[in-house]
Amino acid sequence: MTALLALLVVPLFGALAAIALSGRAAGVAVWAATLVTVAAALALVFPVGPPGIVTLELGGWAPPLGIALAADGLSVALIVMSALVMLGAGLAAHHSIGPAGEGGRMAFGFWPLMLLLWAALNAVFLSRDLFNLYVGIELLSLAAVGLVAIDGKARAYAAAIRYLVYALAGSLLYLGGVVLTYAAHGTLDMGLLAARSPAVSDGLALALMTAGLMAKTALFPFHVWLPPAHGSAPAPASAMLSALVPKASFVILLRLWLEAMPDRASDGALLLLALLGVSAVVWGSLRAIAQTRLKLVVAYSTVAQIGYLFVVFPLVGATGGDLTFRSDAWNGLVLLILSHGLAKSAMFLTVGQWMNVTGSDAFDRLRGLAVAMPISVFGFALAAVTLAGLPPSGGFTAKYLIMTAAFVSGQWVWALVMAGGGLLAAIYLYRPMAALFARSAPPETITVSTSRQLVPLALATASIALGFLAAGLLEMLPSGLPGPLAISGEGS
Amino acid sequence: MTLLLDAVLCVLLLGTALAAVLGRGVFRAIVFFIVYGLLLSVGWVRLEAVNVALAEAAIGAGLTGILLLTTYGKLTRVSAEAEPDDAGVNLPVALVSVAVAGALAWAWSVLPEPTRPRAELAEALPRAGVENPVTAVLLSFRAWDTLLESVVLLAALIGLWLLGRDEDWQQRLGVPQHARPGGIMTSFGRVLPPVGFLVGVYLVFIGADEPGGAFQGGTVLAAVGLVAALAGLIQPPRIGQWQWHAGLVLGPLVFLLAGVAGALSDSGFLGYPEAIAGTAILVIEAALAASIAVTLAFLVIGPPEKGHRE
Known part of the structure; x- marks a missing residue:
């Protein structure tokens, strides 16, 4: 319970301190908040370990009047992943952007925004209240x-404004659906909604909320804001934006379809979500192949990887018949979210370090870096292994579980998408890898110390380790699969 | 009499909203938007939601209005081209907007009449301190x-x-x-x-x-x-x-x-x-x-x- 509260309030205290204080005090406050939040995330794993879900009714008011929070397996998995990514991004930003409270515009803006983003992520992963989730994703956006x-260049401003327009349109659509839900049922709580008597307006409400959240998750065809936004932000920011931010709106989607209104999850609707996911995998990968700047390759790769998450909907949302495969699909999905987050943040951090050294992320400027900066190149390569879904990575185990579920359920076409997407990822990651390992004179001065190169390597290693640790990890997260068909205690 | 007032209010709301969206010129759109916000707050008063009316007048019409006007002022300062060419109606956006508005109108017609105050609220309010x-x-x-x-x-x-x-x-x-x-x-x-x-x-x-x-x-x-x-x-x-x-x-x-x-x-x-x-x-x-x-x-x-x- 204490850990759960700390996850909500400590990043907020840290953000307020970063705004109000200056000089060394601000830096100390930011790092204190960061470390305490990381510790709270790790501490949350233990009470959630089998069995049970930690719940909290804020202010002592029970729904429908008050707001209920609950930490289930999905929440804990995402909160821990966020903590690791934030720690890595914070360490990288400490050098590349500057400590909190010192320096000018960028350092002033980065730290409060980072901590506010973190607070919003934790709030969204824990909340079960539709309107509270709206406030959470507003803060997040x-x-x-x-x-x-934060970059301050015209290109970054243009990308930010485009992102803002998409994010606000998404918020409005989501809010419209929330209003309809409340008008029909008088409650915003997912638990109470699951037990509601269906109303005719539910389909429209769910459609509006889904459309809004798809825009925020950057699902094809609402992805156009993502590559310029993630491509223009400074590397530590890109790491957070790609690894964590789309996952928040995706988790709300998952909970809506599987937890709050599973009765509206018709086969046709789930199929539509999956087909959009397939389009995202194909289109994002093809666009990634066509890029000549590494940062944009990594950004388009996010568009493709988000597609996978939607491909799993018909498997985890299946009803009727023998449904044991749902558990595999669910575990695969959670692993996919985690391994993508860790690998993608590692990639953006390495690209940021290379841009520090060479001044550019064009492929021909990366030549020879494998010799000059072997540690960060190794980190990038490990992350690439995860993204392409090669063994023994977390990405491999995730896809393996999902493909098994696809074959068992008879929906084998989704297995083809998983395999084909991995192949495309290998293609778009080949060119940067070839450039990195090319025989060429490396840059003369390497300004990035070994210890800094170890940060992305650690994140990438974690994404690989997920493949080894999957069985134990999934056992720690038994309260995974939401919905009336929840299967507890079943690992892979 | 009140029916007449409400009818006039609705017509004015629709009129100012359309003028803000469809009218020519950024400045006129902003002015109509502010007027629309003020009328909307009158509408909230008619619905006996005085808190919302105050918020709408202060934030929706007032603060948002001044933010828009300030932006307009900055744009005209930066370049004389603050007024965009008359690009006409953006058809895809218009279609999506009309579809969403139509769907919401349909939902309004099928939703149940709200009951108020809700039982839980009436029970809890005395313990809230306000x-x-x-x-x-x-x-x-x-x-x-x-x-x-x-x-x-x-x-x-x-x-x-x-x-x-x-x-x-x-x-x-x-x-x-x-x-x-x-x-x-x-x-x-x-x-x-x-x-x-x-x-x-x-x-x-x-x-x-x-x-x-x-x-x-x-x-x-x-x-x-x-x-x-x-x-x-x-x-x-x-x-x-x-x-x-x-x-x-x-x-x-x-x-x-x-x-x-x-x-x-x-x-x-x-x-x-x-x-x-x-x-x-x-x-x-x-x-x-x-x-x-x-x-x-x-x-x-x-x-x-x-x-x-x-």
Whole structure:
């Protein structure tokens, strides 16, 4: 319980301190808040370990009047992943952007926005209240837009404004659906909604909320804001934006379809979500192949990887018949979210370090870096292994579980998408890898110390380790699969 | 008679909304948008939602209106091309908007009549410490939403400040204002702030039992500061002046501390012991209003810019 509260309030205290204090005090406050939040995330794992879900009714008011929070397996998995990514991004930003409270515009803006983003993520992963989730993703979006604009160049401003327009349109659509839900049922709580008597307006409400959240998750065809935004932000910001921010709106989507209104999850609707996911995998990968700047390759790769998450909907949302495969699909999905987050943040941090050294992320400027900066290149390569879904990575185990579920359920076409997407990822990651390992004179001065190169390597290693640790990890997260068909205690 | 009033109001609302969306010219669109917001607040009064009406008038029409006008002013300053060519209607956007509006209209026709007040609210309200149910929802039952909302404002302000140039970062905030001594603006600047200050403080304090509250009162207080700044009576501060930063975080900080204090006692996070609930809410509202006022005023003033007289 204490850990859960700390996850909500400590990043907020840290953000307020970063705004109000200056000089060394601000830096100390930011790092204190960061370390305490990381510790709270790790501490949360233990009470959630089998069995049970930690719940909290804020202010002592029970729904429908008050707001209920609950930490289930999905929440804990995402909160821990966020903590690791934030720690890595913070360490990288400490050098590349500057400590909090010192320096000018960028350092002033980055730290409060980072901590506000973190608070919003934790709030969204824990909340079960539709309107509270709206406030959470509003805070998330505004902090994210600020982090895109932080670079201060015209290109970054344009990307930030485009992101803002998409994010606000998404918020409005989502809010419209929330209003309809409340008008029909008088409650915003997911638990109470699951037990509601269906109303005719539910389909429209769910459609509006889904459309809004798809825009925020950057699902094809609403992805156009993502590559310029993630491509223009400074590397530590891009790491957070790509690894964490789309996952928040995706988690709300998952909970809506599987937890709050599973009765509206018709086969046709789930199929539509999956087909959009397939389009995202194909289009994002093809666009990634066509890029000549590494940062944009990594950004388009996010568009493709988000597609996978939607491909799993028909498997985890299946009803009727023998449904044991749902558990595999669910575990695969959670692993996919985690391994993508860790690998993608590692990639953006390495690209940021290379841009520090060479001044550019064009492929021909990366030549020879494998010799000059072997540690960060190794980190990038490990992350690439995860993204392409090669063994023994977390990405591999995730896809393996999902493909098994696809074959068992008879929906084998989704297995083809998983495999084909991995192949495309290998293609778009080949060119940067070839450039990195090319025989060429490396840059003369390497300004990035070994210890800094170890940060992305650690994140990438974690994404690989997920593949080894999957069985134990999934056992720690038994309260995973939401919905009336929840299967507890079943690992892979 | 009331039916006639409502019918006229609806026609005016639709008319001003269409004029804002379809009319030519950015400036006219902004003016119609402000008028639309004011009419909408009359509509909320007709629906007996006075709290919403106050918020709509203060924030929807007033604050958003001045933000739009300020932006328009900056655009015309940067280039003479602030008026876009008449591009006509954006067909895809129009189609999606009409579809969503149609779907919402359909949903309105099938939704049940709301029952009010809800049984849970009637049962819990006496224990909340305030009589205004809206304040009870905002500061007690759903305090976590309000706490996050107050932080959203801070995120918006930081985002706005980041739009300033690196070389102007140490300058005062906003475009320099030059009011003629003895002119209309200067006189307004002397007459309006005391009155506005009283209204703002009153709105915050009355919020416990009657329509009003931190957001509405804070907006009025922000306007007071803005009028004084426009009249040149006070100089906008620089980023880094600690008093103003303290003002920005005061409200969320008091709110958070109260919430944690609840968690340390038996009331739970963001819960208040029944005996002091009313006082606690008033203190939080007052602190929030101060921070909202400073944040909103800074949002209107804008990022640091060069050219201020010292």
